[in-house]
Structures are given as structure tokens and as C-alpha cells.
Amino acid sequence: MASDHTRSAILAAAERLYADRGFGDVTLRDIVAEANVNLAAVNYHFGSKDELIAELFVTRSIATNRERLRELKAAEEQGGGRAPIEVILRALVGPTLRGCLGPQNQRSTAARFMIRASIESVPPIRRIKNREIDHLRKFAGAMRRALPERSDVDIYWGLNFALAMAHHTIRESERLTKLSEGKCDLDDVEDVVARVVSVATMALTAGRTESKAPVRALARDAR
Amino acid sequence: MASDHTRSAILAAAERLYADRGFGDVTLRDIVAEANVNLAAVNYHFGSKDELIAELFVTRSIATNRERLRELKAAEEQGGGRAPIEVILRALVGPTLRGCLGPQNQRSTAARFMIRASIESVPPIRRIKNREIDHLRKFAGAMRRALPERSDVDIYWGLNFALAMAHHTIRESERLTKLSEGKCDLDDVEDVVARVVSVATMALTAGRTESKAPVRALARDAR
DNA sequence: TTGCAATTCAAACAGTTGTATGAAACTATT
DNA sequence: AATAGTTTCATACAACTGTTTGAATTGCAA
Numbered sequence: 001m002a003s004d005h006t007r008s009a010i011l012a013a014a015e016r017l018y019a020d021r022g023f024g025d026v027t028l029r030d031i032v033a034e035a036n037v038n039l040a041a042v043n044y045h046f047g048s049k050d051e052l053i054a055e056l057f058v059t060r061s062i063a064t065n066r067e068r069l070r071e072l073k074a075a076e077e078q079g080g081g082r083a084p085i086e087v088i089l090r091a092l093v094g095p096t097l098r099g100c101l102g103p104q105n106q107r108s109t110a111a112r113f114m115i116r117a118s119i120e121s122v123p124p125i126r127r128i129k130n131r132e133i134d135h136l137r138k139f140a141g142a143m144r145r146a147l148p149e150r151s152d153v154d155i156y157w158g159l160n161f162a163l164a165m166a167h168h169t170i171r172e173s174e175r176l177t178k179l180s181e182g183k184c185d186l187d188d189v190e191d192v193v194a195r196v197v198s199v200a201t202m203a204l205t206a207g208r209t210e211s212k213a214p215v216r217a218l219a220r221d222a223r
Numbered sequence: 224m225a226s227d228h229t230r231s232a233i234l235a236a237a238e239r240l241y242a243d244r245g246f247g248d249v250t251l252r253d254i255v256a257e258a259n260v261n262l263a264a265v266n267y268h269f270g271s272k273d274e275l276i277a278e279l280f281v282t283r284s285i286a287t288n289r290e291r292l293r294e295l296k297a298a299e300e301q302g303g304g305r306a307p308i309e310v311i312l313r314a315l316v317g318p319t320l321r322g323c324l325g326p327q328n329q330r331s332t333a334a335r336f337m338i339r340a341s342i343e344s345v346p347p348i349r350r351i352k353n354r355e356i357d358h359l360r361k362f363a364g365a366m367r368r369a370l371p372e373r374s375d376v377d378i379y380w381g382l383n384f385a386l387a388m389a390h391h392t393i394r395e396s397e398r399l400t401k402l403s404e405g406k407c408d409l410d411d412v413e414d415v416v417a418r419v420v421s422v423a424t425m426a427l428t429a430g431r432t433e434s435k436a437p438v439r440a441l442a443r444d445a446r
Numbered sequence: 447t448t449g450c451a452a453t454t455c456a457a458a459c460a461g462t463t464g465t466a467t468g469a470a471a472c473t474a475t476t
Numbered sequence: 477a478a479t480a481g482t483t484t485c486a487t488a489c490a491a492c493t494g495t496t497t498g499a500a501t502t503g504c505a506a
Contacts, residue, residue: 164391
């Protein structure tokens with residue numbers, strides 16, 4: 001391959017446009033215009049529009065996943081194969097949050113693209129996300145090692161809730177800012193990470209006292 | 224208006240098709256075929272496709288919101304204007320979770336539609352969701368009354384995390400089932416509600432207020 | 447240079463989409 | 477029964493979509 005110029009111009013233009021305007025109303029013609037490239041080039045270089053989107057998303061998400069695993073591995077090696085649950089959770093949600101939050105005006109195109117991807121969820125991206133399970137299993141394993149007395153079910157729920165808080169905060173960051181009238185500072189990424197990790201840790205470690213949950217008694221009959 | 228037959232046939236058919244196949248690949252022609260109705264009827268009765276989608280979503284979401292407020296009001300009246308935080312949170316996430324989870328084969332069309340709406344997020348629905356803030360403020364107010372010593376920031380973060388866990392669990396219920404190899408039982412809706420409420424309560428009460436009730440265990444299956 | 451493959455290009459294709467139109471069929475009131 | 481207003485219908489429209497085509501151009505090796 002000669003210079004890759006056209007190919008990467010398309011990738012850059014597509015990422016920028018999708019980040020700015022969403023997947024919904026960006027056509028191939030918009031992309032090739034932005035990239036100063038012929039319309040047919042997309043199909044020549046990528047095969048189809050969906051494959052272009054998939055390549056964009058895969059590139060960014062394997063970067064995030066690699067960062068996650070790097071942090072996880074570092075923590076586990078330092079702890080002799082067993083890392084504290086807080087550190088594991090930080091490795092899980094930190095890279096994503098750091099990648100997507102932070103001062104708006106200095107958010108990278110990549111970050112804004114990933115936010116879009118998490119909001120709009122088009123078919124090619126959904127397909128890729130479904131293959132993310134193996135990756136999550138590695139974290140479930142590490143969490144099980146950190147909390148050996150905890151049941152698998154609790155581990156999975158804790159993992160689920162940690163991801164929930166991180167992703168939802170990214171997706172709805174604008175609404176949270178508006179709802180709180182700016183009191184919740186989403187630009188302070190490390191504070192957000194700390195909050196998510198703290199709550200997820202509580203969820204995973206609290207009440208290890210064999211207590212049969214009396215939860216159901218409350219309020220089930222508020223009608 | 225005469226009989227409303229066409230109008231409601233369109234609404235029913237559209238909700239069913241969107242629930243089954245998503246917004247992405249359901250056309251007006253699909254809908255009118257399913258409803259045994261003429262193509263032009265959609266624009267005649269609803270003005271446009273987007274207004275049809277909006278009406279569907281508004282109907283369902285004001286129903287949920289009404290149920291939420293009903294539970295909240297009942298709890299606050301019973302407690303003399305101040306309800307326990309668990310009950311407030313239950314009123315917040317309970318109706319949504321009950322509406323969207325539960326045994327797949329007995330999920331209502333409405334439930335499946337709302338799940339789609341939470342996954343795919345098309346423009347007309349996003350516009351409506353953005354107007355949901357006033358509704359959430361009522362819950363923020365109730366939470367502030369329940370936890371007067373807590374800062375506004377913490378309240379908003381707790382609210383955000385509670386919604387995060389509920390919505391993410393709905394959105395990714397399939398993935399959680401697969402990840403946990405079925406160990407997480409998403410059909411036991413009341414257990415899911417209890418888990419979300421429990422974690423959100425911990426998020427809101429742990430830390431600064433040592434005098435508060437001891438954190439409860441993750442709602443383990445008590446049977 | 448010549449030859450050959452890779453790339454670019456303009457143009458067209460084949461479909462689908464939501465929407466508009468104007469006539470026809472109803473419904474209910476007079 | 478005649479009328480006016482509403483609703484249904486077949487059909488056309490106009491625009492946009494991703495993709496394909498086949499010829500031109502380019503870059504590089506022999």
C-alpha cells in the first residue's frame with residue numbers, strides 16, 4: 001500500500017463528524033466531502049459504511065481495553081496475584097471515564113466519538129460490544145480473587161453496577177450538570193472515578209455478616 | 224372524532240414492531256401493513272413519523288412517572304412529609320425496573336418498547352428525555368428532606384447512581400445474564416430493585432454520617 | 447520506456463424513505 | 477336526501493441512501 005493518505009483521511013473525517021453530529025445524520029457523502037476524497041473511496045478501502053464505523057470503534061475500544069488490562073495487571077503483580085478491590089474497580093472504570101470526561105473544550109475527537117457511540121448505539125457497534133464479555137470476565141476473575149468469600153452472583157452484580165455508574169455518568173453527563181445546576185463537577189474526572197469506585201466497593205464489601213436481607217419488609221406495600 | 228380505530232391500530236402496531244425490531248429498521252410501510260391501514264393515515268393522524276414515536280414514548284413515560292410520584296407521595300404522607308431514603312429510592316427505580324424486567328415471555332409490549340427506547344435513543348425520544356429534569360428534581364427534593372445533613376452534590380450523585388444502576392441493568396440485562404452464565408436472575412425483579420436500592424442507599428448514607436443505620440448487605444436472595 | 451497493479455474518479459444505479467396530493471368513501475347533521 | 481366535514485385510499489413525488497461500475501490516472505518495477 002502506497003501512502004495510506006486517503007484511508008486515514010476518511011477515518012479522521014468520519015470520527016470527527018460522528019463525534020460532532022452523531023451517527024444518525026452523517027452520510028458517506030458528508031464524510032468524503034470533509035476528507036476531500038472521492039465517494040467511492042470508502043467502499044474501496046473499507047468495504048462498507050458499517051465496516052468503517054466498526055473499524056473506528058474497534059480501534060478506540062481496544063485502546064481502552066488495553067489500558068484497563070495494563071492497570072489491572074500492574075496492580076495484581078504488585079499484590080502478588082491479588083489486588084485490592086478498589087484498585088481493580090479503578091482499572092475497570094478509570095480508563096473509560098478519563099477517556100470520555102474532562103473539560104469539554106479539551107475533549108479529544110476520540111473521546112467525543114466514544115461518547116456518541118455510548119449514546120446512540122448503532123448496529124455495527126452493538127455487534128462489537130457483544131464480544132466484550134471475555135474482556136469483562138477477566139475483571140470478574142480478579143474481583144473473585146480479591147473477594148474470595150463473596151458469591152459469584154454478588155461479584156457480577158458489583159461489576160454490573162460499577163459499569164453502570166461509569167457509563168451512565170458519561171451518557172448523561174449533560175443532564176447531571178443541568179440537574180445539579182453545575183454543582184456536580186464532571187470536569188474533575190478523578191473525583192468522579194473516586195465516587196464510582198467508592199460506591200462500587202461498598203456494594204461489593206458491605207454487610208458481609210451473613211445477614212439475611214430484611215429488605216423486602218420495607219415499602220413493598222406502599223399502595 | 225368517530226372511532227379512533229385507525230389511530231390506535233397504528234399506535235399498537237408501531238409499538239409492537241419497534242419493541243420487536245428496534246427503531247432502526249421499522250418503516251412507516253411496515254407499520255401500516257401491520258395495522259392494516261393506509262400509508263397516508265400516519266401522517267394524517269400524527270403529522271409525522273417522529274410525532275408518532277414521540278406520542279408512544281410520552282404515553283409510556285408519563286405512566287411511569289405518575290407511578291413514581293404516586294409511590295413517593297404515599298411514602299412522604301405516611302412519614303409526615305419525610306420518607307426514609309430507601310423508600311424514596313424504591314419509588315424512583317421500582318416502577319421502571321418492574322416495567323422493564325421480569326420473565327421475558329411475559330414482558331408486555333410496552334415494556335419491550337421502553338427497553339428499546341432506552342437502548343437506541345432516537346432523536347424524538349431524546350428530546351423528551353431532556354424534559355424529564357423537572358420530574359427528577361422532585362425526587363432530589365425528597366431526598367434532601369430525608370438526608371438534610373447531606374450536601375446537594377452528594378444527593379445529586381446518589382440520584383445519578385441510582386438511575387444509572389437501574390437503567391444500565393435494563394439496557395444490558397442480556398449481557399449480564401450471559402456474563403454471569405445465568406447466575407444473576409433478572410426475572411426476580413424485586414431482588415433487582417432491592418439490590419439497586421441497597422447500593423444507592425449506601426452511596427447516600429455511608430461516610431460522613433456515622434450515626435446512620437448500618438449498611439445493609441447486598442440484597443442476597445433470601446429464600 | 448513498457449507493463450501492471452493499485453488507486454482515484456465521475457457517474458449512475460437500485461432501493462428505500464417519509465411525505466404530499468386529490469379523488470373517493472364514509473358519517474352524521476340538516 | 478342533500479350537504480358538509482372527516483377519514484381513507486391509491487398513487488406519485490422528491491430526495492437521499494449506500495453501493496457499483498468501468499474508465500482514467502497514478503506509482504512503481506522490470
